[in-house]
Amino acid sequence: xxxxxxxxxxxxxxxxxxxxxxxxxxxxxxxxxxxxxxxxxxxxxxxxxxxxxxxxxxxxxxxxxxxxxxxxxxxxxxxxxxxxxxxxxxxxxxxxxxxxxxxxxxxxxxxxxxxxxxxxxxxxxxxxxxxxxxxxxxxxxxxxxxxxxxxxxxxxxxxxxxxxxxxxxxxxxxxxxxxxxxxxxxxxxxxxxxxxxxxxxxxxxxxxxxxxxxxxxxxxxxxxxxxxxxxxxxxxxxxxxxxxxxxxxxxxxxxxxxxxxxxxxxxxxxxxxxxxxxxxxxxxxxxxxxxxxxxxxxxxxxxxxxxxxxxxxxxxxxxxxxxxxxxxxxxxxxxxxxxxxxxxxxxxxxxxxxxxxxxxxxxxxxxxxxxxxxxxxxxxxxxxxxxxxxxxxxxxxxxxxxxxxxxxxxxxxxxxxxxxxxxxxxxxxxxxxxxxxxxxxxxxxxxxxxxxxxxxxxxxxxxxxxxxxxxxxxxxxxxxxxxxxxxxxxxxxx
RNA sequence: GCGCUCUUCGUCUAGCCUGGUCCAGGACACCGCCCUUUCACGGCGGCGACAGGGGUUCAAAUCCCCUAGGGCGUACCA
Numbered sequence: 419x420x421x422x423x424x425x426x427x428x429x430x431x432x433x434x435x436x437x438x439x440x441x442x443x444x445x446x447x448x449x450x451x452x453x454x455x456x457x458x459x460x461x462x463x464x465x466x467x468x469x470x471x472x473x474x475x476x477x478x479x480x481x482x483x484x485x486x487x488x489x490x491x492x493x494x495x496x497x498x499x500x501x502x503x504x505x506x507x508x509x510x511x512x513x514x515x516x517x518x519x520x521x522x523x524x525x526x527x528x529x530x531x532x533x534x535x536x537x538x539x540x541x542x543x544x545x546x547x548x549x550x551x552x553x554x555x556x557x558x559x560x561x562x563x564x565x566x567x568x569x570x571x572x573x574x575x576x577x578x579x580x581x582x583x584x585x586x587x588x589x590x591x592x593x594x595x596x597x598x599x600x601x602x603x604x605x606x607x608x609x610x611x612x613x614x615x616x617x618x619x620x621x622x623x624x625x626x627x628x629x630x631x632x633x634x635x636x637x638x639x640x641x642x643x644x645x646x647x648x649x650x651x652x653x654x655x656x657x658x659x660x661x662x663x664x665x666x667x668x669x670x671x672x673x674x675x676x677x678x679x680x681x682x683x684x685x686x687x688x689x690x691x692x693x694x695x696x697x698x699x700x701x702x703x704x705x706x707x708x709x710x711x712x713x714x715x716x717x718x719x720x721x722x723x724x725x726x727x728x729x730x731x732x733x734x735x736x737x738x739x740x741x742x743x744x745x746x747x748x749x750x751x752x753x754x755x756x757x758x759x760x761x762x763x764x765x766x767x768x769x770x771x772x773x774x775x776x777x778x779x780x781x782x783x784x785x786x787x788x789x790x791x792x793x794x795x796x797x798x799x800x801x802x803x804x805x806x807x808x809x810x811x812x813x814x815x816x817x818x819x820x821x822x823x824x825x826x827x828x829x830x831x832x833x834x835x836x837x838x839x840x841x842x843x844x845x846x847x848x849x850x851x852x853x854x855x856x857x858x859x860x861x862x863x864x865x866x867x868x869x870x871x872x873x874x875x876x877x878x879x880x881x882x883x884x885x886x887x888x889x890x891x892x893x894x895x896x897x898x899x900x901x902x903x904x905x906x907x908x909x910x911x912x
Numbered sequence: 913g914c915g916c917u918c919u920u921c922g923u924c925u926a927g928c929c930u931g932g933u934c935c936a937g938g939a940c941a942c943c944g945c946c947c948u949u950u951c952a953c954g955g956c957g958g959c960g961a962c963a964g965g966g967g968u969u970c971a972a973a974u975c976c977c978c979u980a981g982g983g984c985g986u987a988c989c990a
Binding site for chain 1: 915916918919924926941949952953983985986987988989990
C-alpha cells in the first residue's frame with residue numbers, strides 16, 4: 419500500500435476552495451480511483467454504473483482501479499454478496515487492478531487512527547445510550563429543531579472506566595466546509611449543520627464515515643467517484659481528512675438512478691440486479707452501454723464500445739440531475755448488440771441459454787449459423803433460445819393451430835414434392851432455392867402456398883426465419899426427417 | 913422541519929458557461945406508410961419539451977430574482 423499520508427503539497431488546483439488549509443490532492447496524473455460496495459446484496463444497477471465510471475476513468479488515465487469491500491457492518495455483510503458482486507463485475511468486464519481489500523481485515527489500522535484522534539483531543543468518548551439519543555432526537559424533531567447530537571459528552575471532564583461508550587469525532591463547529599465537486603460544482607456546508615458523529619461503535623467497530631476516509635487516504639485515492647447520496651457526508655469526511663493529516667482527494671458525485679415513479683430505484687421497480695439481466699438474456703455490452711448513457715452523453719452518439727468509452731468518457735459531461743431507469747432503451751441496445759454481435763460468440767452463449775431451457779444442443783448443428791438466422795429476430799438471448807430451440811429438437815413442439823391449418827391431407831403433395839427434391843438437391847443456398855423452384859413448377863403453386871406448410875413442417879410453427887435459411891441450417895437429414903413426419907401427420911388428419 | 917441539490921419531448925439527452933445560427937436537435941417508446949414467403953429486420957414520416965412567474969436586453973432555453981415540484985441526507989447502515 420502506498421504511503422500517501424500527509425506529504426501532499428500545495429493545493430495548486432484552482433478548482434478547490436481551500437478555506438481551512440486542507441491539503442488537496444492536486445492532479446489527475448497517477449489517478450487512483452475505487453469502487454467500494456458493501457456486500458449486503460447483489461450488484462445493482464446504480465452500483466454498476468458507479469463502478470463503470472471509475473473503471474473508465476482509470477483506464478483512460480492509465481490509472482489504478484481499486485476494489486474495496488466495505489464490510490464494517492459485520493451483521494449485514496455476507497460472502498455470498500461478495501461473490502455476487504465479483505461475478506457481476508467480471509461479467510461487465512470491469513477488471514480491477516488492486517484488491518479486493520476487505521475493511522473487516524483492517525480494523526487494527528482503524529483502531530490506531532481512532533486512538534490517535536482520541537489522544538490528540540480530536541475525538542472523545544460518549545457515554546450516552548442509544549435510547550437516550552433516539553429520545554433526544556424525537557424531542558428535537560417535535561420542536562422543529564435539528565435532530566443533532568447535543569454534545570453532552572463533549573464537555574465531559576473525565577472518563578468513566580467500565581462504562582460502555584462510543585467514540586465521537588469532534589467536529590469544528592465554526593465556519594463552513596466547502597469543496598468543488600467535479601460534477602456538481604461548488605458545494606458548501608455550514609459547519610453548524612454537522613454534529614459530532616460516531617466513529618466507533620459500542621462494540622469497538624468503526625463506522626463508515628470514518629473508515630472510508632482512512633482507506634481512501636491510505637490507499638492513495640486521488641478522485642472519489644460515488645453516488646450523490648454521499649454529498650452530505652463529504653464535509654464531515656473532509657474534516658476527518660484534515661484531523662488525520664491526510665490530503666483530501668477530489669470528489670465527483672454521480673446522480674442517483676430513479677424508477678419510473680421518480681423514486682429511488684428499488685426492487686419494486688423490477689429487476690435491479692445486474693446479473694438478473696444476464697439471466698434475462700442481456701449482453702454485458704448492452705448493459706455497459708446503457709449504464710454509461712444514463713447521465714452521460716457524447717453529442718448525438720448512442721452506441722459505444724468499451725474501447726470507445728475509455729477514449730470518450732468524461733466526468734465533465736456527466737449530468738447533474740437524477741435519471742430514470744428506462745428498460746425499453748436497454749432492450750433496444752441489447753437488440754442492437756445481438757444484431758451486430760459475432761455469431762460465433764453468440765452461438766456459444768446461445769447454447770447456455772438453450773441448456774437452461776432444457777434443450778440438448780449435442781446435435782451436429784453449427785451454432786453460429788443458427789445465430790445468423792435469429793439475430794434480426796431476437797431482442798434477448800432468452801428470446802433467441804426460444805425461437806431457435808426447434809433447430810435442436812428431435813421432437814418438435816408443434817403449434818396446434820398451425821398444424822391444423824397447414825399439415826393436412828391436401829398438403830401431402832407439397833411435402834412429398836419438396837421431400838423428393840431435397841433427397842437429391844445440392845444442399846447449399848443455391849441448391850435449396852432451385853429445389854423449391856422445381857416444386858413450384860411441378861405443382862403450379864405460388865410460393866405463398868408452399869412456404870407456410872413447409873415452415874410448419876420444419877420448425878413446428880408459422881413464425882421462423884426464412885425457409886431457405888432454415889433448411890440450410892438444419893441440413894438434409896433433418897429436413898427429410900421432418901418432412902416425413904409431416905406426411906405421417908397428414909395421414910392422421912382427415 | 914432543517915440542510916444539500918436538481919428541474920429541456922412520456923424517458924435518456926444536445927443546446928445553457930461564451931444571449932441571436934433553436935417557432936429547440938438526436939435517441940428510446942408510441943403512431944402511420946413502404947418493403948416482405950411467415951415472424952422479424954430495415955427505410956421514410958408523424959406525435960412530442962425549454963416547470964411557473966417576474967425582471968435585464970433590440971433579442972433569453974441560455975443572465976438575475978421569486979415560486980412550485982423532485983431527489984438525497986438528517987442512524988452505534990453504507
